[in-house]
Amino acid sequence: MLEKAKNTQEAAKINWGKVKNILSSAGVLIALIVLSAILAILSPYFLEVENLMNIARQSAINSLIAVGMLLTILTAGIDLSVGSVLALSSVVMAILIKNMGINPLLGMIVGLGVGAFLGFLNGIMLTKLHLPHPFISTLGMMNIARGLALILTKATPISGFPPVVQFIGAGSIGVVPISFLVVIGVYIIYHIFLTRTPTGRYIYAIGGNIEAARLSGINVEKVLVIVYTLSGLMAAVGGLVLVGRVNAAYPLAGLGYELDAIAAVIIGGASFMGGVGTVWGTLVGAIIMAVIRNGLNLLSVSPEWQTVIIGSVIIGAVYLDVLRRRMETKTK
Amino acid sequence: MLEKAKNTQEAAKINWGKVKNILSSAGVLIALIVLSAILAILSPYFLEVENLMNIARQSAINSLIAVGMLLTILTAGIDLSVGSVLALSSVVMAILIKNMGINPLLGMIVGLGVGAFLGFLNGIMLTKLHLPHPFISTLGMMNIARGLALILTKATPISGFPPVVQFIGAGSIGVVPISFLVVIGVYIIYHIFLTRTPTGRYIYAIGGNIEAARLSGINVEKVLVIVYTLSGLMAAVGGLVLVGRVNAAYPLAGLGYELDAIAAVIIGGASFMGGVGTVWGTLVGAIIMAVIRNGLNLLSVSPEWQTVIIGSVIIGAVYLDVLRRRMETKTK
Amino acid sequence: MDEKTILLMKGISKSFPGVQALKNVDFDLMKGEVHGLLGENGAGKSTLIKILTGVYQKDEGEIFLEGKPVVINNPRDALNLGIAAIYQELALQPYLSVAENIFLGHEITKQSKLVRFINWKKTHEEARKILKELELDLDLNTPIKELGIGQQQMVEIAKVLSKNAKIVIMDEPTSSLSEKETEELFKVIFRLKEKGISVIYISHRLEEIFKICDRVTVMRDGEKIVTLNPKTTTKDELIRYMVGRTLEQHYPKIETKKGEEALRVENLTRKGLFENISFTAYTGEILGIAGLVGAGRTEIVRAIFGADPIDSGKIYIFGKERKITSPQDAIREGLVLIPEDRKTQGLILIQTVLDNIVLSSLPKYKKGLLLNYREMTNESFDLIKRLNIKTPTAKKVVKELSGGNQQKVVIAKWLTQKARIFIFDEPTRGIDVGAKVEIYNIMNELVKNGASVIMISSELPEILGMSDRIIVIHEGRVTAEFSREDADQEKIMKAATAAG
Amino acid sequence: STKSSQQPAQSSQETKTSQTSEQSKPIKIAVIVKALNSDYWKIVEAGAKAAGKDLGVEVTVLGPSAETDVSGQLALIEDQITKKVSALAVAPSQPPSAIPFFEKAKAAGIPVVLIDTDANWDGKVSFVGTGNYNGGKLAGEFLVKELGPGGKVVIIRGAMGDPTHDERTNGAVDVLKEKGLKILDIQPANSERGMGMSVMENILQAHPDVQGVFATNDEMALGALRAIQAANKKIIVVGFDGSPDALKSIAAGELTASVAQSPYNIGYKGVEAAVKAVKGEPVEKRIDTGTYLITKDNVQEEQQKLNQILGK
């Protein structure tokens, strides 16, 4: 009897939790929907399949970087080096393939390896050198990697890659861009990683209360190194897509991408204080960023006004989410 | 008898505290000294008075912005909009003075007012709209203010100002630049503000534990608005100095300055988690940034290597501080 | 050593900047025994167990587990050796659910080809089992941050049980628990004993020591004083070992004459937390508020203090209705709240004792525009003496104080206020017997000088010992009110569990 | 869904008929520049708009937020293709990486004219401009003329890896080396006036003997000039872009010279070529808009020209 009561109670609770989750990630979704509705009204082209696919393409790179950034922000950290890591890993790949004639696939793998390694170094600087905050280590890496990219390429772009390299960034199945499919795949993997594996949960725990995490026997240092390595890896994946997309690797690639990635994560509802955030929120955040720009381009808004509007929309989108949450807490 | 004991104990305490303080701000100082020593060896020009004055000039603007940034970081916040606020406030001033023939002094005051107002808006967005983190509000402001600066100027610099406007940025007493004297003055004021006034202490308290601060009867919202207003104001002061220095106001002024300011604050030993940091550390941090760049120019380091070295020095400087702290705790 | 000894700590010493926390301490633990650890605030109890669990590294000494010397570099090592602990400062994940917190660090996983996946279903089942064992009715999905401190304490207990360790350490597990939960805990401890699991039990509630401990070790100023058998000793003897003197009185209640109405609340309601709360507090009296953990006492006083919103109800201060929407309002009205959770609500851990003590009344120290440090230092120094806060200097970072001493700082902080209504939420949480008396004396002094004191406590003897009047809260409602005379243990428990 | 299914068909059919059906539907030209945050591009815009008026076609000028925002510019191209503009006139920030997008435009039947910066792509209708490399050479030659062999020169340049500044620098360096001048130093100054000043201040410390400065844009040149004046030195300073501020300074006898690429013509002729292409008329592969130096000799008329252009 009591058992029964408990179980039904349980059930009820679980549903409630689910509902809440959906709502929460929906939070930003609402902003995205509102934004899209407005643009659909203002521009006849916005809803055309071709344009939607453009948005898919244009959001892909930021989405890939942002999911790595999400990990660092979940641990109450940050990774400023993603843009430069993207550049360095992609030019290394380019040099291997174009100048050294190494097998393209191998070159791509090495490129990813470089990204992961640079991220690994970020993690080591944080955990072994005990630099007070990843802001410093990754700011340093941001400059170092950019410089090396310039040195290796003598500041000139490397272009003209074999189809296999271009495939991920430029290829498409029917109308759907491969890059977008990659994003979906990656996000599903990270969703599972963060919600279903111990390491994934430890990432949340470290951000939530690092001391408590230590006392629970979590190997905090190890998890942090993993986090920054993955962030570097995702930046390299983004680089792979960029190189394929533009069929060139250039040393200034990814300039300022860190800000877009962070914005996507925060718009997506994650907290700088750590411990809070979902991959889906981040994805929506990245898409919002792409949709704003795309919409403004379709409406041929002049650049200076674009910056003004982008700024306002970012604030507006997040504010919408704030309002939603407040209603949520009221209603519950 | 007991009284005596107490007092002596007191004295002991105070001295001990002082020593510790000096040591702690010395932390970064050590890095600065090491760096300077190296440069003095590598370049005969480095220690020339004229060059030291150049460093004073070149560090002034970042120093002024950084002290405002420090306030926001002490509250566990951040202000990404400083660069754009600098631009917008200075072009508004320029337009008033040059295009509208308003009295220069009045124009300058209005310029400062604009900066403070933009900062005030950042604060309001944070406290009244309850945006989750100043990253969003100030990122928005960063774009909005930049856009407006471009629109107001039609992307054209405005140059040629009366002496009174140039004085702060370009004037000097003997060899000593006015801008540097301004910096010293400002830093003394902020030191007193942060250490000797309730509001100053509240800023640390909010960063240390916002909930406890609130329960202690601190008007957290009010303090935060003050903090962001001051940050905006300091950006405008930086703008004033820049305009005087180059005798021109231009819409792309201050691009990327936020990163330099944040770097100065963090190198200076402040914590992103809030509640920790001193104005003197920040000043040293800003000077370190200027010294690196100055040194690289003196040594004619090639551009691509410059980024690499800047990155490495930032990491090195902070690491030195980490080592110092560890020794400190060991020895005591 | 005989084979029944599972743990032996020999000649342990540990010093921190400015303090010798442990001086050559010996400690041993038998298989299946409950070993009590007693001592004043700052005696070194927590430090000793933190060395055992690898949170701190010892300066000198050795640790033997089942006869073998062991090196414990971090909590992970300790857990791997079968040593689990509930720390005095709760260590839970605010955003993670109850169930997840219980199994954090040792998740229940199902091995698939290459990755370990968490088995949520099993995790929930197991978690539910443990909560049932503790007679604890909690939603497994609630994030910890939405639980009261007492409930968090219970989750910590569930967590330590889930680790089925050989040695279980409990550092003041009952400091924020009421009789009911304490009883549940004791049942669990006896079950552990039967399973041959050893327990190190730290508490400032001496009755508990006599109830459950096989042996008790007393520490003072970082040194081990004695180890003895509770059966052959008395409370007074233990206290003498602890503080070096005897306490003539545990509850120094004084007679004061009830004065005017200070605080009156009418039908205070916050949906889901409490409903139609009405009571009155007078100057010159101590009003005790009793109840079980999670009854909503903290929520009620937080609402009165303006820290949380209310849905309806009126608040009268000295007869006049007042709208209190923020702590500033309350403080302006001369009403202050000493919060229950020092870590998240009471203190700024990274700041010094001085900073924390003066924080709530900084404007008071202004001389012209600037703060007068000498004045601030002097007042905080007086409070440090008066509450005998164990700290080498007023400039010590609060984080580095012992739990009890941190609690004293929270109280000192609010004594700088010239308030007329003081609400203490679990004021003696983690405070040693000697210091408790000191705090009671402070309350006496306050009421004597015409202030009104409201005291929430989960420790019934304290409520009975110090209150002039007692109201009881159960599930967010006032279920009874007693005068000092006709209040007793049973009546209050009845009202608290609403069995009546 | 019905809309989306017929979409591709529609566009492909349009590509076929684009040549013939032009007269019927209005011509839309999208001019995509590297950014619109400097005088230079503002003047290009003015030229393009003027051509639009004269030829009676609709011209929209767009650009990303910064010259280094390469992917932003590429997205712009993509989106304009979606809008099915009649033709594109593009100043590629990073030529090689823009080629796939030019191909895309071509495939959609949208002719592409390159302006200001050329790309090594055969599909282009035409290149309108002179290229930054030649501009750099011009600056170099001027310094050669003024200082002669052995002259000591420093170069202050914009961001490494930004093709515009790379080419301007290389152009100058090649000439200076060839003619035997000494390049004491090449330092970056972020294309910004304030930093240009700081860098020059430092250079004056390290190289008090410097005789000539080439800055790869006018902003840095004016900053450097300011530093030189502050040090009471007389050094030749050559800027790039012929911006209004630079002209003012030249007229005042401060700045020595500035390389001008007649941005107005680049914009105007670029649109002209694009319209021709749309109408299927022949366009020559290379339209040289001329690069020249502005010095105190010709600064007056240049200023007048500029004032008309900017409608002042």
Ligand SMILES: Nc1ncnc2c1ncn2[C@@H]1O[C@H](COP(=O)(O)OP(=O)(O)OP(=O)(O)O)[C@@H](O)[C@H]1O
């Ligand atoms: N991390 C630390 N840094 C500096 N000093 C510390 C630190 N931890 C504890 N101490 C000091 O060591 C001494 C013993 O502290 P400990 O926490 O062991 O006392 P305790 O017996 O647990 O007291 P309580 O009953 O209040 O919990 C205290 O004087 C305390 O100030």
Ligand SMILES: Nc1ncnc2c1ncn2[C@@H]1O[C@H](COP(=O)(O)OP(=O)(O)OP(=O)(O)O)[C@@H](O)[C@H]1O
């Ligand atoms: N921030 C919160 N959000 C939602 N519910 C909360 C929050 N804090 C406490 N509660 C709930 O309110 C009820 C009262 O908890 P609270 O701890 O205030 O009671 P209490 O009588 O003070 O007991 P304790 O001794 O644990 O403090 C509990 O059921 C708790 O789960």
Ligand SMILES: [Mg+2]
């Ligand atoms: Mg303790």
Ligand SMILES: [Mg+2]
């Ligand atoms: Mg409570």
